[in-house]
Amino acid sequence: MAVRHYRLEFETAGPVHIGNGNRYGKKDYYASGNDIVVLDTRKFTSLLDARQIDRYCEFLGNGRDELQDFLQRNPDMRRLAEKSVAYRVESPLAKARRGAIQYYDVWEFVKDPYGNPYVPGSSVKGMLRTAILLNMLLDDEDCRKLYDAAIEQRPSDVRNPDAAIMKRAFFKERPSKDDPSIVNDIMKYVSVADSEPLLTADLVFAKKYDRFSKNDPVDHKHDMGRLTLLEGNELNVYRESLRPGVEVAVDVTVDDRIDGYLDGITLDAQGISSVLQRAFDFYSESFLSHFNQLEESDSKASPVASDGLCQYVVQSGPLAGRRCRNQAIDGTGYCRTHQEYAGKQSASAEVVCYLGGGVDFMNKTVVSALFGTEDERLHAVSRILYKQFPSRIDRSRHEALWREVEQAGFQPRPFSARFKKNGRLAKAKDDHRHWQDEQLGVAPHTMKYCIVGNKKYPMGKCTLRIKEV
Known part of the structure; x- marks a missing residue:
């Protein structure tokens, strides 16, 4: 062996x-310039007095409210939030067509016990x-x-x-x-x-x-x-x-x-x-x-292998895993100090x-x-x-689409149209179009x-x- x-x-x-299964909601982060600020909730709540706790609990119970708006209405708590930053993400949030910042749930990256x-x-x-x-x-x-x-x-x-x-x-x-x-x-x-x-x-x-x-x-x-x-x-x-x-x-x-x-x-x-x-x-x-x-x-x-530097990797001590920064001798891949390792350490393409x-x-x-x-x-x-993402169609509104899916050899599933509060149609089909994959020449027909x-x-x-x- x-x-x-x-x-x-x-x-x-x-x-x-690489997710840890958790999500940040719109009450967990806010925008600050071009940065995204993730709130350390535990530290933040430890800084609040009794009245502020009541306001914060009321905010958490309001499903429509966002942390950004809440902090703007409560400048005293905004100052405490700025002292309770878990970390900042240097990327702007997406904006709607009219310029408003969009807040959605965010799948969290896996982290160690130290964050x-x-x-x-x-x-x-x-x-x-x-x-x-x-x-x-x-x-x-x-x-x-x-x-x-x-x-x-x-x-x-x-x-x-x-x-x-x-x-x-x-x-x-x-x-x-x-x-x-x-x-x-x-x-x-x-x-x-x-x-x-x-x-x-x-x-x-x-x-x-x-x-x-x-x-x-x-x-x-x-x-x-x-x-x-x-x-x-x-x-x-x-x-x-x-x-x-x-x-x-x-x-x-x-x-x-x-x-x-x-x-x-x-x-x-x-x-x-x-x-x-x-x-x-x-x-x-x-x-x-x-x-x-x-x-x-x-x-x-x-x-890594074509940057002209020595390919030796430190094996132990506080610098373990780091490469030597000396210039490599032509054709060897290693500096003069580490020539003995030529052929012993190898780098793939x-x-x-x-x-x-x-x-x-x-x-x-x-x-x-x-x-x-x-x-x-x-x-x-x-x-x-x-099979995983079938076409769901309100047949009364999309009869032609229903027949087209059937003609392609697939069976669409019934879907009931959904409406907004003002009565306008919101959605009448849920169609990932996998019935078209063969026609388009690639399955799936979208790239991530x-x-x-x-x-x-x-x-x-x-x-x-x-x-x-």
């Missing part, structure tokens, strides 16, 4: 969200596991038979037919000869540590944005002149995320016993890089190619990966790899997505972006370099 140690160095090219954001090792290991599984499926045609058998047994549950495939891929080690029912998951041989604490200054509030594919005629949207945005939809979903350009490092330990169970895959630095590169190539060919890419900005994105929540369906699942042709993939994935300030970025996109340590 041998153990290999690697360092995975990420740089966020788009915002990365510092960090990247859990479990999130990185999940990304690696998905990439390894996708590589396996691309090379194993028998997995399609397991998928078809699972669908045949449970045709109503097309979202989770993966139990047999997961067993084939990962439940391979049988530690007991006497009891063959005992099976270990071979990913136990891969350990990923949490990252070091990051800074709250690394956080932004990212607004969800769905970008339409380049072949989408967008004929479902009303023409409202210059106010109509035909390239995508802004959604009132916010995620607290790492901003573009943040550097994150996690340590990975691989027990080489896993190599015996991975046909053709060796999880060394080059092997991990190759697995992730193949996953990205598949994603790019089967999904990204159907979208016009937006320009990305604000990412430093400087390749830079690869693109997608990390965290809110990323595309294709980055979180592997079902697309089960199908040999694009037509098969489109047919299967569109139906999986429609997000908006920070006035810039759009692909959600979860990172560049990654793997180093042996």
